[in-house]
Every structure is written in structure tokens, then in C-alpha cells.
Amino acid sequence: MTAGGTVVVATKNAGKVREFAHAFGKMGLQVVSMFDYPDLPDIVEDGATFSENARKKAKTVAEALHMMVLADDSGLEVEALGGRPGIYSARYAGESASDALNNAKLLDELALEGAAVQRDTVQGSIPQNDSLLLSKARFVCALALYNPSSGSFVEAEGTVEGFITDTPSGAGGFGYDPLFWLASHGRTMAELSKDEKQAISHRGQALASLLIQLENAQ
Ligand SMILES: O=P(O)(O)OP(=O)(O)OP(=O)(O)OC[C@H]1O[C@@H](n2cnc3c(O)ncnc32)[C@H](O)[C@@H]1O
Ligand SMILES: [Mg+2]
Numbered sequence: 001m002t003a004g005g006t007v008v009v010a011t012k013n014a015g016k017v018r019e020f021a022h023a024f025g026k027m028g029l030q031v032v033s034m035f036d037y038p039d040l041p042d043i044v045e046d047g048a049t050f051s052e053n054a055r056k057k058a059k060t061v062a063e064a065l066h067m068m069v070l071a072d073d074s075g076l077e078v079e080a081l082g083g084r085p086g087i088y089s090a091r092y093a094g095e096s097a098s099d100a101l102n103n104a105k106l107l108d109e110l111a112l113e114g115a116a117v118q119r120d121t122v123q124g125s126i127p128q129n130d131s132l133l134l135s136k137a138r139f140v141c142a143l144a145l146y147n148p149s150s151g152s153f154v155e156a157e158g159t160v161e162g163f164i165t166d167t168p169s170g171a172g173g174f175g176y177d178p179l180f181w182l183a184s185h186g187r188t189m190a191e192l193s194k195d196e197k198q199a200i201s202h203r204g205q206a207l208a209s210l211l212i213q214l215e216n217a218q
Contacts, residue, residue, distance in 0.1 A: 015174025050142035080115035080135035124183025131167030158205030
């Protein structure tokens with residue numbers, strides 16, 4: 001996956017870059033992203049699934065740079081919204097919407113649905129304050145690593161289950177993390193340390209699975 005100890009990740013999401021830099025840094029590898037290659041064309045994410053989009057991002061950038069490239073397509077599936085925003089998570093509140101706008105739209109849509117989770121059905125910790133859990137949800141991450149010399153992909157997927165809370169909390173992570181309550185930890189995803197998030201997150205699990213496949217292929 002590396003050229004001279006460097007992993008190229010086809011992303012323009014600074015939160016993803018931080019998480020990959022943290023994970024690969026522990027392996028002695030550096031991460032570069034599309035921020036380091038400003039002349040790359042924008043990629044239209046028109047796939048029907050997370051993995052189609054991840055493959056498109058990896059292949060487009062790998063063919064432009066003539067290097068092996070890793071890509072991540074991920075998102076939030078909310079049960080009370082029939083799985084939305086799913087593959088549209090980044091642009092839920094509009095093209096290039098901020099995390100704050102996407103989070104506000106998520107709470108608005110759940111309020112419109114009148115969504116609520118019965119506290120006594122939750123296995124694990126519920127919020128100690130009077131904040132509400134609105135719906136079950138899960139994060140999904142598809143990773144694709146493309147090798148332009150062989151024209152082949154290595155792929156992996158990871159998921160993590162939680163609940164959407166009506167009260168954002170925590171300053172870590174990015175995106176929907178402040179609204180994603182983990183009954184396993186009694187905290188939101190944004191309240192976890194980088195190591196804690198990597199250990200349980202959709203991205204951390206997908207990466208672990210990808211690394212196992214790469215080891216087994218050697
Ligand atoms: O396509 P790239 O350039 O990688 O960056 P992006 O932000 O557009 O990324 P995606 O297309 O994969 O959309 C994923 C969105 O899902 C959300 N998301 C993904 N992983 C997340 C995580 O670990 N924590 C919180 N939100 C996450 C967040 O809103 C992302 O913008
Ligand atoms: Mg995107």
C-alpha cells in the first residue's frame with residue numbers, strides 16, 4: 001500500500017485524514033491526501049453503494065498519480081429515517097454542507113418523524129442527563145485500495161451501531177460524531193479519544209480488516 005513509507009488516501013475530508021494519519025502513524029507510515037495534490041480533478045460520487053463510491057475515488061486518483069491509492073466512502077444510516085442519509089451523508093443538507101448544517105438537518109428530520117427510543121429497550125448505558133435518544137443508527141465505512149499496475153482492488157467494510165441523541169456532545173472526531181451515542185461506552189463518538197474511536201469505529205474496523213487481507217496476501 002505504500003510508496004516510500006507513504007499512504008495516499010483519496011479524500012478531501014480533514015477528519016478522515018486525521019484518523020488515517022493516527023492509525024498509519026502507529027505503523028510508521030505517513031499519510032498524504034487530496035489536499036497535497038490540489039490539481040486532481042473533483043470526483044463525482046455517483047455510485048449506488050458505499051463500495052462503488054470508494055472504488056471510484058481510489059481508481060480515479062490512482063490512475064492520475066500512477067500510485068496505489070486508498071479511498072474511504074462512509075456515512076450514517078438512521079433507522080427511523082429508513083436508512084437515510086446513507087451514501088448522501090456528506091451532502092445531506094445540500095452540496096458541500098457543513099457538519100453543523102448536516103447535524104441540524106438530522107435533528108430536524110427526526111423531530112418531524114417524532115422519533116424516540118424507549119430508554120428501557122437500550123442495552124448498555126443511556127444518557128445520565130435528560131437528553132433523549134431519537135433513533136437507532138449505524139455508521140458504515142467502505143474502504144477500497146486500488147493498484148493501477150495490476151488493475152486490482154482490495155476492499156473492506158466496517159460498521160458500528162449506536163443511537164442518535166438530541167443533545168450534541170464532545171469535540172473529537174468529525175461529522176455526525178457529537179450526535180452518535182454509544183451505549184457500549186456511555187458517551188458520544190465525539191467524546192472518545194482517537195485510540196478509542198479507532199478501536200470501535202466503522203473506519204477502524206474496515207481498516208483492520210483491510211490490513212489482515214493485505215498481510216494474508218503476502
Ligand atoms: O469523499 P471524501 O473526499 O472522502 O470526503 P467526504 O466528507 O465527502 O466523505 P464521504 O463522501 O465518504 O461522506 C461521508 C460523510 O459521512 C459522515 N461520516 C463518515 N464517517 C464519519 C465518522 O467517522 N464520524 C462522523 N461522521 C462521519 C460525514 O458527514 C462525512 O462527510
Ligand atoms: Mg465525498
